[in-house]
Amino acid sequence: MEYGYIAIEGNIGVGKTTLATLISKELGRTLILEQFEDNHFLPLFYKNRKKYAFHTELSFLIQRFEQLQKAKLSGDKIIADYYFMKTLIFARNNLSNLEFDLFLKLYHNLKASIPKPDLIIFLRRKKETLLDNIHSRGRDFETNISLKYLSEIENAYQHHIEKEKDELTIVSLDVENIDFVNFL
Template sequence: MKYKHIAVEGNIGAGKTTLTKFLSSILDASTLLEEFEENKFLKAFYNTGEFAFQSEIQFLLDRSKQLNEFYKKNHSLIISDYYVNKSLIFSKINLNEYEFQLLKNLHGHLFGVLPPPDLLIFLDRSLDVLFANIMRRNRPYEKNMDLNYLKKLDHYYENWLEGLDIPIIRIDAETIDFNRPDYLTKKFKQLLNLDFPSTQRTVKLAIS
């Protein structure tokens, strides 16, 4: 495997954790999952709209601790269901300008020395499907999720992707059928052997 760290990204409800677990199982990789359930401020933010700054700070601290512990160990391959730079997307939307600049500085201090992922897999889904997935998983603190919020995140994710300087595979997540594990295993192993031309950093495709 030519990669040491593969990050799976996408909007809320895109299926990041499900794909991360699948890839980790077929590639015998170490799994790094976001511990959002531990962030008590997140639930308060979703329920009341307050504590956005505290929530983002907590995410930064949790991710910093988690990544530093992982990088201290000799993992041959890490697959994570997030890329730490996503903090700047959510912070830009949820915080005022003063809070955002403070968080951005802290982000640079905590993660500036850590290498970026070798590959980013980005899952594309329609807003309607994202919203349906969120409602289906029925997390109490997400019950007030707003479709406009997902739309805003979608827009910021697009801008964020354009600024990344790492290989990106964008996948239509609706074409991923986990009921066909053997086929998926074959397809993903082929994908992960792709060579990226120096002039092309992003590949868009469907799995089926």
């Protein structure tokens, strides 16, 4: 089967961007990466989650929508280091119920006009390894990420994947012993 849109998913620090970059080069696909550096609320969020969660999640929602809408219009075969539902997972985990209700309305309206991945490759690693990877990449604003937060995100992913498993083609891979950075 020919996959026009492949999304790489998984917890923070699992290796999504590195694997997506490797696959896009190997297959000659257009690469779409989450532009975390363009989300000016993200560093503020890690200092004060409650205060900046809505701003951060809304910024990611708009950014991901714009990237995927542009890819849809181009007709390119793409590899992305996220699937749009990631936006929903993090929002559910980080927003108050009132904020999430508003966010959810906007999410569903936008989701209707972007492509679904033909294949999702879901990566898994131990939370301790994720934390090591996060610290190794050296993003100052991520230094306060805890094992508890990574567990919350992992549980949210598992719940959502279970809900969507019949609608999407999802391959789940344990990559604990694979070093994508030094793969080649």
